[in-house]
Amino acid sequence: MEMRNEPKKYRYHPKPQIPPNMSDIVGIEYNRVTNTTSTDFPGHSSEENAWDLEEFKKNLQINISHLAGRSTNFDLINIDTSIANAFRRIMIAEVPSVAAETVYIYNNTSVIQDEVLAHRIGLIPLNVDPDTLQWIDPAADENERFNDANTYVMTLDVSCSKRDNVPEGTTDPKILYRNSSVYAKDLKFVPQGRQEQLFKNSPVAPCDPNILLAKLRPGQEISLRVHCILGIGSDHAKFSPVATASYRLMPVIDIKEPIVGELAKRFQKCFPSGVIEIDENGAAYVADARKDTVSREVLRHEEFEGKVKLGRKRSHFIFNVESTGAMSPLEIFLKSVRILKNKADYLRNCPIGQ
Amino acid sequence: MSEENKDITMEAVEEQEYDVDKIKLLPGLSEDGTAASFQIIDEDHTLGNALRYLIMKNPEVEFCGYSIPHPSENKLNVRIQTYGNITAMEALHQGLDGLSALCTHVEETFNEKVEAGGYSVIEP
Numbered sequence: 001m002e003m004r005n006e007p008k009k010y011r012y013h014p015k016p017q018i019p020p021n022m023s024d025i026v027g028i029e030y031n032r033v034t035n036t037t038s039t040d041f042p043g044h045s046s047e048e049n050a051w052d053l054e055e056f057k058k059n060l061q062i063n064i065s066h067l068a069g070r071s072t073n074f075d076l077i078n079i080d081t082s083i084a085n086a087f088r089r090i091m092i093a094e095v096p097s098v099a100a101e102t103v104y105i106y107n108n109t110s111v112i113q114d115e116v117l118a119h120r121i122g123l124i125p126l127n128v129d130p131d132t133l134q135w136i137d138p139a140a141d142e143n144e145r146f147n148d149a150n151t152y153v154m155t156l157d158v159s160c161s162k163r164d165n166v167p168e169g170t171t172d173p174k175i176l177y178r179n180s181s182v183y184a185k186d187l188k189f190v191p192q193g194r195q196e197q198l199f200k201n202s203p204v205a206p207c208d209p210n211i212l213l214a215k216l217r218p219g220q221e222i223s224l225r226v227h228c229i230l231g232i233g234s235d236h237a238k239f240s241p242v243a244t245a246s247y248r249l250m251p252v253i254d255i256k257e258p259i260v261g262e263l264a265k266r267f268q269k270c271f272p273s274g275v276i277e278i279d280e281n282g283a284a285y286v287a288d289a290r291k292d293t294v295s296r297e298v299l300r301h302e303e304f305e306g307k308v309k310l311g312r313k314r315s316h317f318i319f320n321v322e323s324t325g326a327m328s329p330l331e332i333f334l335k336s337v338r339i340l341k342n343k344a345d346y347l348r349n350c351p352i353g354q
Numbered sequence: 355m356s357e358e359n360k361d362i363t364m365e366a367v368e369e370q371e372y373d374v375d376k377i378k379l380l381p382g383l384s385e386d387g388t389a390a391s392f393q394i395i396d397e398d399h400t401l402g403n404a405l406r407y408l409i410m411k412n413p414e415v416e417f418c419g420y421s422i423p424h425p426s427e428n429k430l431n432v433r434i435q436t437y438g439n440i441t442a443m444e445a446l447h448q449g450l451d452g453l454s455a456l457c458t459h460v461e462e463t464f465n466e467k468v469e470a471g472g473y474s475v476i477e478p
Contacts, residue, residue: 042413051411053455060459062467066474073478074467076460082407083456089400330468334461341457343401346372347394348450352443353378 025252025311030299038080038314071322072329075250077315084247084317090336091245093234096130097326098152099123100238102227109221110182112214120214121156121226122238124184125207125324128152130241132198133230148193152204152228156187156213159221177218185209187226204228207325241332243322250316251292254309259284263303270298290318380431383442389435390442397430398422405432408456409449414440418449 027034040049061077076084103118110117134150160179173180184206191199214222233240253275259267264284268276272295277287294312298304321329376395383390394401402420409418409432417435434442 038407041410042415048413049411050413051408051452053452053459056456057459060463062460062463064467064473066476066478067468068475068477070477074464079460080407082403083460086400086404089398094400334464337457337461337464340400340404341454341461343397344405344450344453344457346370347377347397347401348447348454349370350372350376351374352392353374 024314026249026314028294028296028310028312030296035314040080067330069323069328070325071320072333073318073320074333076247076317076319079315079317081314081317084319086340087333087336088245088247088319090339091242091321091332092240094232094339095241095327095332095335096230096232097239097241097324098126098128098130098133098228098230099236100126100154100226101229101231104225104227105223106225107221107223109219110214110216111220117214117222117224121187121224122236124187124211124213125326126152126204126228127207127326128204128228130230130326136229146227146229148195150229151192152195153190153192154187154204154226154228155190155224156182156226157221157223158182158186158216160216160218162218173215173217177216179216181212182214182216182222183209184211184213186213190225241324241327242329243324245319245321245332247317247319249312249314250318251289251294252311252313253286253289253292254311255284255286255307256309257307259304259307266301267298267304267308270301270304271295386438387441387443388438389433391431391433392442392446394430394432396428398428402430402432404453405446405449408452409434409445411452412445412448415445418445 023035023039026036039045040047042048042050056078059078061075063075063077065073065075067074076087100118100122103121105114105118108114108117112120133152136145136150138145158179160177163176163178166176170176179186187206189199189203189205191203216222231239253271260281260283264278264282267284268278270276272291272293274288275286275292276284278284294310296310298308299310319333321333323329323332327335373395378393380391380393399422402422406418406420409415414436415434416437418433420430420432423429423431432446434445436442436445440448
């Protein structure tokens with residue numbers, strides 16, 4: 001099999017004439033991408049392209065592939081990159097969530113340093129609806145800043161001790177000692193004021209109880225108090241409600257000439273399984289372009305030159321959102337849309353200063 | 355969000371006070387107001403690029419661009435020049451209205467799709 005590692009020679013790349021039906025496809029070639037920018041603006045071509053809400057309503061498509069407790073995958077079709085990217089950025093950096101902000105350490109004789117332990121506690125996702133908290137007033141005096149409407153208090157009090165009657169020769173610290181490992185579940189919620197009533201049946205707790213915070217040995221102890229507040233990801237990543245929020249563009253595989261027989265089998269192997277299938281006549285066809293990773297492996301083989309064109313659909317976004325656990329991914333996305341809308345509405349009513 | 359919370363947000367919007375320093379005009383506007391630059395505080399590419407897209411979609415707008423003048427200052431500059439039938443400020447407001455209506459429609463469509471079902475609810 002001929003492998004092509006180097007382009008043959010430099011060539012001049014004139015501005016490509018993009019046929020109208022291809023204007024929505026970002027071309028992916030051996031060592032370059034083409035047609036990367038949106039051109040759907042008035043004055044750019046003979047088409048009008050003016051903003052038209054009714055047209056947008058007609059064209060916008062949303063398909064949800066899965067929507068589970070911790071993750072979702074959905075397609076936004078016929079929307080511009082600038083809008084899709086705004087939703088993605090807001091999900092990561094501007095949708096509020098609750099995390100530990102201040103850790104008051106009374107005693108820490110473990111080997112993990114105070115600031116490292118405080119940092120680890122900060123990163124634990126808490127299973128609490130952010131809408132139940134109000135924002136902290138940063139201007140308030142530190143003694144009056146925290147109250148039952150804007151802060152959840154948790155405590156962590158563990159000490160490690162030797163267990164009696166352990167069989168001879170045991171080396172497992174979990175059997176030898178009590179509390180040899182400190183987990184997120186050891187954080188205990190201490191309701192303040194009205195919270196006693198509000199959280200009678202569902203105390204604030206970490207989403208994942210088995211996150212390891214520290215390891216202890218007999219005689220060591222940790223005693224601390226945590227204030228958990230509302231924040232946003234642009235202030236600190238611990239406030240981000242998502243583990244990931246990303247999109248990719250829909251892959252397009254355009255087979256230009258029939259690929260049959262042995263060649264079809266080799267062609268199929270250039271793609272992840274399920275992308276290319278072979279029909280009863282032995283010809284390769286695109287079964288599911290969505291599964292493609294666009295590795296461009298097929299472009300490395302000279303035998304397929306001119307037979308296939310790779311691309312991505314510029315207006316077809318495949319979103320993948322994974323929640324840290326506090327909010328459903330559906331809620332996170334809907335909040336991002338509302339936040340963008342609020343930004344626009346707020347600015348619309350703002351007086352413009354000189 | 356529960357019904358109760360929705361009401362609270364609605365009230366909050368009505369009572370909202372607007373920050374007089376949020377957006378200001380930068381030097382360099384034309385006498386007739388058809389070309390102007392705005393500076394918005396505490397916004398970034400998230401709003402900047404989305405707003406630029408909607409303003410550029412306006413056939414009355416000749417040019418629209420945005421920049422973050424310095425990465426450690428939370429400022430967003432937006433430049434708008436129109437062909438002369440509307441002012442830059444009107445183009446900005448039309449862009450903001452368009453963005454707001456777009457978001458409303460995305461939210462409605464998404465909610466419809468969630469209610470319609472037909473998707474997997476188990477973690478992949």
